[in-house]
Amino acid sequence: MLDIKIEKTTSPKVKPDYTKLGFGKYFTDHMFLMNYSTEKGWHDARIVPYGPLALDPSAMVFHYAQELFEGLKAYRRKDGGIQLFRPDRNIERMNNTCDRLCVPRLDPADVLQAIKTVVEVDADWVPYDEGTSLYIRPFIFATDPMLGVHPSHTYIFCIILSPVGSYYAAGINPVKICIEREYVRCVKGGTGIAKAGGNYAASLIGQQKAEKLGFAQVLWLDGVHRKYIDEVGAMNVFFVIDGVVITPELTDGNILPGVTRASCIELLKKWGIPVEERKLSIDEVKEAHANGKLDEVFGTGTAAVISPVGELYDEGETLIVNNNEIGAIAHKLYDAITGMQWGRLEDEMGWIEKIN
Numbered sequence: 476m477l478d479i480k481i482e483k484t485t486s487p488k489v490k491p492d493y494t495k496l497g498f499g500k501y502f503t504d505h506m507f508l509m510n511y512s513t514e515k516g517w518h519d520a521r522i523v524p525y526g527p528l529a530l531d532p533s534a535m536v537f538h539y540a541q542e543l544f545e546g547l548k549a550y551r552r553k554d555g556g557i558q559l560f561r562p563d564r565n566i567e568r569m570n571n572t573c574d575r576l577c578v579p580r581l582d583p584a585d586v587l588q589a590i591k592t593v594v595e596v597d598a599d600w601v602p603y604d605e606g607t608s609l610y611i612r613p614f615i616f617a618t619d620p621m622l623g624v625h626p627s628h629t630y631i632f633c634i635i636l637s638p639v640g641s642y643y644a645a646g647i648n649p650v651k652i653c654i655e656r657e658y659v660r661c662v663k664g665g666t667g668i669a670k671a672g673g674n675y676a677a678s679l680i681g682q683q684k685a686e687k688l689g690f691a692q693v694l695w696l697d698g699v700h701r702k703y704i705d706e707v708g709a710m711n712v713f714f715v716i717d718g719v720v721i722t723p724e725l726t727d728g729n730i731l732p733g734v735t736r737a738s739c740i741e742l743l744k745k746w747g748i749p750v751e752e753r754k755l756s757i758d759e760v761k762e763a764h765a766n767g768k769l770d771e772v773f774g775t776g777t778a779a780v781i782s783p784v785g786e787l788y789d790e791g792e793t794l795i796v797n798n799n800e801i802g803a804i805a806h807k808l809y810d811a812i813t814g815m816q817w818g819r820l821e822d823e824m825g826w827i828e829k830i831n
């Protein structure tokens with residue numbers, strides 16, 4: 476159990492308009508911090524007013540990107556209470572990312588306590604409006620002031636909070652996605668499976684290209700064969716072909732093991748809807764589309780929730796999916812998952828962790 480010191484702000488911020496939140500633009504009054512050193516381990520857990528951090532310009536994170544993050548949300552129930560969705564999964568994935576990036580692991584119970592405590596301190600920032608939540612961004616970065624390329628001996632673990640609406644400007648309406656043929660997001664043996672900030676830095680060039688062409692995100696293909704579907708920039712991806720739900724398998728280590736992804740697979744299995752985790756090539760997707768068998772495409776993620784894809788663009792060719800409308804399976808998953816998250820439906824899977 477952590478001994479978390481709490482220093483409250485003396486100048487609380489004015490809250491934003493909760494009907495126009497967008498994603499990740501506003502931050503709450505407080506943040507959680509904890510330090511690591513080889514001698515002391517993780518220590519000095521504290522909640523302080525949200526604000527800039529002072530770091531040595533030589534801090535390793537600035538040079539070699541030894542940084543990782545997580546993303547989860549706190550949801551406001553109708554009765555005013557606040558709850559989390561499967562935080563244990565995010566914490567487990569954070570520790571797996573720590574292993575990949577040579578960062579010392581944290582005690583999962585300490586991380587959960589830190590998340591719950593900082594959310595409680597800023598509880599009045601958890602929005603009430605339909606479709607809104609408090610996005611929780613835990614992250615860890617290397618702080619050794621030194622330029623040798625080695626794992627750092629010191630780190631900071633920080634948690635910041637941001638009231639959010641939908642990730643995409645389109646909301647639950649289908650998004651347009653562009654297939655990337657030139658760049659890849661990751662390679663076998665790389666860090667694709669980990670939630671490393673560097674993965675997202677490497678993806679920005681594709682994202683920038685896609686945005687210039689008017690698309691919301693990039694669909695990444697595998698780095699070896701350049702033909703199997705990996706994932707979309709900020710979400711995992713599912714295809715429904717002839718009634719079977721297919722999502723790329725995790726086994727090559729290049730797909731982020733999304734919490735929403737796992738939850739969708741578990742729900743589909745429970746409902747008896749056929750679901751396969753396997754390699755899926757872009758050619759198979761195009762063939763299914765040509766034969767009228769590409770029923771649905773949708774992305775899943777904490778930020779994106781369930782986001783239908785209405786249009787796939789690849790080198791001059793546009794595939795319109797399901798008439799640019801949300802499909803039945805994406806809709807069913809959306810209703811079930813958001814129903815549990817906001818407490819409108821019974822937590823029959825045991826996925827909810829109440830804060831109060």
Ligand code: COI
Nearest residue numbers: 546547709776777778779
């Ligand atoms: C999330 O869904 O929480 C993510 O981390 C995606 C993010 C890069 C916006």
